[in-house]
Amino acid sequence: MKRYLILFLLCFQGLLAQVQFEAKVSKTTLGLNERLRVDFVMNIDGDNFVQPSFDGFRIIAGPSQQVSQSWINGKTSFEKSYSYFLLPNQKGNLVIKQAMIEYNGQIYKTQPIRINVTAATEQPRDPNDSQVSADDNLYLVADISNTNPYINQPITVVYKLYFNNIGIRGFEKVNDPKYNDFWNQNIDIPKLVPEEGMFKGEQYRYVVLRKTVLYPQKSGKLVIEPLSLDIGVQLPTNRRNMFGEVILVDDNKRVSAGAKTINVKPLPEAGKPVDFTGAVGTFDFKAIPSKTTLKNGESLDLVLSVAGTGNLKLFTLPKPEVPNALEMYDPVHDEKVTTPLSGMTGKISDSYTIIPQYKGDYIIKPMHFSYFDLATGTYKTISSKEIKISVLDGPTQTATATATASTGKNKIGGVEQFQYIDLRTKLTASNEPAFFGSNKFYGLLLLPFLLLPIIVLFKKKKEAIDSDVFGNRIKMNNRLAKKYLSEAKKQINNKEPFYVALEKAMHNFLKAKLHIETSEMSKDNIRELLLSKKANPEAVNDFIALTENCEIARYAPSSSATIQHDFDKAVLIISELEKQI
Amino acid sequence: MKNVFYILLLISQVFYAQTGFEEGNNLYQNAKYAEAAKAYESVLEAKKQSAELYFNLGNCYYKLHQTAPAIYNYEKALVLDPTNKEALNNIKFAQKQTIDEIKVVPKVGFAKLLRDFTGIYPFETWAWISIGLAFLFLSFFVAYYFYQTVTIKRIFFFGMFVILLLLVMSISAAFFEKSHFDNERPAIVFAESADVRSEPQNASAAIFVLHPGTKVYVFETVGNWKKIELTDGTEGWIDKQAIKEVKD
Numbered sequence: 001m002k003r004y005l006i007l008f009l010l011c012f013q014g015l016l017a018q019v020q021f022e023a024k025v026s027k028t029t030l031g032l033n034e035r036l037r038v039d040f041v042m043n044i045d046g047d048n049f050v051q052p053s054f055d056g057f058r059i060i061a062g063p064s065q066q067v068s069q070s071w072i073n074g075k076t077s078f079e080k081s082y083s084y085f086l087l088p089n090q091k092g093n094l095v096i097k098q099a100m101i102e103y104n105g106q107i108y109k110t111q112p113i114r115i116n117v118t119a120a121t122e123q124p125r126d127p128n129d130s131q132v133s134a135d136d137n138l139y140l141v142a143d144i145s146n147t148n149p150y151i152n153q154p155i156t157v158v159y160k161l162y163f164n165n166i167g168i169r170g171f172e173k174v175n176d177p178k179y180n181d182f183w184n185q186n187i188d189i190p191k192l193v194p195e196e197g198m199f200k201g202e203q204y205r206y207v208v209l210r211k212t213v214l215y216p217q218k219s220g221k222l223v224i225e226p227l228s229l230d231i232g233v234q235l236p237t238n239r240r241n242m243f244g245e246v247i248l249v250d251d252n253k254r255v256s257a258g259a260k261t262i263n264v265k266p267l268p269e270a271g272k273p274v275d276f277t278g279a280v281g282t283f284d285f286k287a288i289p290s291k292t293t294l295k296n297g298e299s300l301d302l303v304l305s306v307a308g309t310g311n312l313k314l315f316t317l318p319k320p321e322v323p324n325a326l327e328m329y330d331p332v333h334d335e336k337v338t339t340p341l342s343g344m345t346g347k348i349s350d351s352y353t354i355i356p357q358y359k360g361d362y363i364i365k366p367m368h369f370s371y372f373d374l375a376t377g378t379y380k381t382i383s384s385k386e387i388k389i390s391v392l393d394g395p396t397q398t399a400t401a402t403a404t405a406s407t408g409k410n411k412i413g414g415v416e417q418f419q420y421i422d423l424r425t426k427l428t429a430s431n432e433p434a435f436f437g438s439n440k441f442y443g444l445l446l447l448p449f450l451l452l453p454i455i456v457l458f459k460k461k462k463e464a465i466d467s468d469v470f471g472n473r474i475k476m477n478n479r480l481a482k483k484y485l486s487e488a489k490k491q492i493n494n495k496e497p498f499y500v501a502l503e504k505a506m507h508n509f510l511k512a513k514l515h516i517e518t519s520e521m522s523k524d525n526i527r528e529l530l531l532s533k534k535a536n537p538e539a540v541n542d543f544i545a546l547t548e549n550c551e552i553a554r555y556a557p558s559s560s561a562t563i564q565h566d567f568d569k570a571v572l573i574i575s576e577l578e579k580q581i
Numbered sequence: 582m583k584n585v586f587y588i589l590l591l592i593s594q595v596f597y598a599q600t601g602f603e604e605g606n607n608l609y610q611n612a613k614y615a616e617a618a619k620a621y622e623s624v625l626e627a628k629k630q631s632a633e634l635y636f637n638l639g640n641c642y643y644k645l646h647q648t649a650p651a652i653y654n655y656e657k658a659l660v661l662d663p664t665n666k667e668a669l670n671n672i673k674f675a676q677k678q679t680i681d682e683i684k685v686v687p688k689v690g691f692a693k694l695l696r697d698f699t700g701i702y703p704f705e706t707w708a709w710i711s712i713g714l715a716f717l718f719l720s721f722f723v724a725y726y727f728y729q730t731v732t733i734k735r736i737f738f739f740g741m742f743v744i745l746l747l748l749v750m751s752i753s754a755a756f757f758e759k760s761h762f763d764n765e766r767p768a769i770v771f772a773e774s775a776d777v778r779s780e781p782q783n784a785s786a787a788i789f790v791l792h793p794g795t796k797v798y799v800f801e802t803v804g805n806w807k808k809i810e811l812t813d814g815t816e817g818w819i820d821k822q823a824i825k826e827v828k829d
Binding site: 321322323324325358360361362363365418419420421422423424425426427428429430431434435436437441444445446447448449451452455456459 | 599602606609624625628629630631632633634636637640643646648667670671674677678679680681682704705707708709711712715716718719722723726727752755759773774792
């Protein structure tokens, strides 16, 4: 008995002294998808429990407090625990830090616990539960019509949800795909209709969730981001309700169609027209004016339209080039395009309002529209016809005609007209050098200045000559002698004038040579003077004889032979005397 | 004999050219503008020209709605005869057919005043005026030199200096006009659409686009490019194939 007492005392002592406070975990290694139970257990009734911060975990339940006290065979045991259920947020080594309690003024702490979180583990199937897994019976598939299109060639993406043996409550979009580098258009699906189809070799039911038409805008590998859906599913169980119907279990399942890569081909460079603006498809191009003959002040509409199938909203229409006498306003753009799954189809048009400013005929040049034809893989160009616009009346371009008040009068003039051709011309050689700068120009320019000194010299000379009276007289007589001699020659057939002229010639010759006047002219005087000038006496005699002969012959009959002889003689004597004097 | 042959050849050419002109006129009167243009062009090919010929050719192209050649030929007519009223009138009609509308910014300042004066006549006329003045100077000198009366002598002496001054002015005007004529190189855009770039390279950015019939002035040539200025003062580089210079 005594021994028991001692033992009891010891025990009691031990119990009193031994305060236990520890953390217990259900496991130290767990998968990412598994739960962890953590108990903080103490054998005292501690107060002020401070839970640790569960870094890396999410508390899904707890804390739950539990107190138990038992007496077994008179032995009292006390236990108080705080429990948590945790779910790891991440993989790796995590630490559950210390928790604290206070007891009798003392603070007790637990040991930190290391937890190794591994990748998610396969959940063992409950063999009793014949529940159909959503995993094998729910698929989201993206059907792409063409994974190797040209730029701007339409492709379609159809998202289908295949399911089998399970019910669908509804779905919620988690992640909407972004079609970067695509022009996209969703086709509305008013009501989801389940259909039957083969999938993976089995009969499945499916719904088309979404249809999208895409026009790639860039060449190269483009990625379509996946569509993720959170689908509420109803899974049948092997339990039945009281009416024998299968009990369905609601669950959520996340499905996603994988990312798809599309390899976009660029349009061929070979044969690419200069005015190609990126139209791809099959089109017809028209340019239609509302009218071509109009009066001043009226306007006309020029409608350029492209109709067909292709990327209608993704290119620009050609711009008409009009003469500047036509005022053209910015176009009104109109699109009548529908987008079925096959791609955009319809018509786009630009309507230009044109107001002519002046009278005349104007040409709007043909416009060209180029597109890439997918069917043939070549570029095609459609040209519009040349448009001729006649403006019937209105001001000509230069007319500043002010409205005159005088009505009823046909006012002519003041209006500039297109001038008719010139009917006359004087053609010149086209390579004729310019007169200015030519030698001819400089010559003509300098000629007057070169003439100046010549004129001055000429005048000086003339003055000198004029002042020489004696010399002038000689010159004059000489000239007269020659003149009469030539006259005599002319009159060689008429005797009388011949001898008169011959005599005058000889007299003048003497006057010039001997510097004498007519009054001094006598035979003796002449002879004397001539001889004093050292003339040949024979020639002097001949001269005198001839002078006398002239007087006689004037009245005497003589033949033409003698006349000729006399003339020759006169010439001979004069030339001889000329030499001698 | 050889000379006679050359003269004959020359005469026949002149005759041929003249008939080409007449033929063109006849065709134009019958509204056969394309054939008329061809006839006129044949005259040009025979190295013959006149302001009227270019004017008629411009009219043909205007009627054929070929704006660029029309303006080009009117400009050629105006180079030969800057005061040709008919060409000045019809070029306005042709310019209304062009697509580009470019303002003409008037020049101002002393240079403009000077040019207004010298531009009264082309340099060839100034050259002839100079020569006339030189001969007038000579006659004044002769009169001064030979007249005996003192008053008349004085008048002519004074007149000589006035004429000398006028002569210097007209020669300077001729030189000024000639250099202006040589430096001013108008050209007409012929290409359907021609990009004008900021640098003489294909890679450089296109500043604007010109269309047929627009008049530009050429400043320099670098390789395949010509530096041009528009009538509103905008500058740029254009492919030399796209334009045709009027004074070529």
